[in-house]
Amino acid sequence: MADATQTGTSHGERKLRCPRDGRLMEKEQIGGVLIDRCAGCGTLWLDAGEMERLLTIKGAAARADAGRFGDGTGITMLGATHCPRDGAELIDRPDPGQPHVLESICPRCRGVLLDCGELKDLSERTLRERVAALLRRS
């Protein structure tokens, strides 16, 4: 579990490797949040707090999440998945609000790995639930 990919230079700017298929992840600035997204399978890596921020910015989740990427079948599950930042083994946890979405959380840096489409799913349901709550109140 050594940090073999850590080169010691500017931590935040270093390209991460997708824990699912080993490809380099592309960085993209969305609403002030710098996300990492795999160009191969669309897996998203969000550092601690970034997911919450993206979900509060209108339209950010749809831009960050490519939705169905390619044919959507290219994801190879490798069993244990490791944090692209520090190599800790990620823990799968159902989202507290939406248990059908399985998030992979790093116990060390609190980053979150989301499969392609999951962020969009979270944001759409979040919106729908908010609207439903509003309607119930009136």
Ligand SMILES: [Zn+2]
């Ligand atoms: Zn990938």
Ligand SMILES: [Zn+2]
């Ligand atoms: Zn980590």
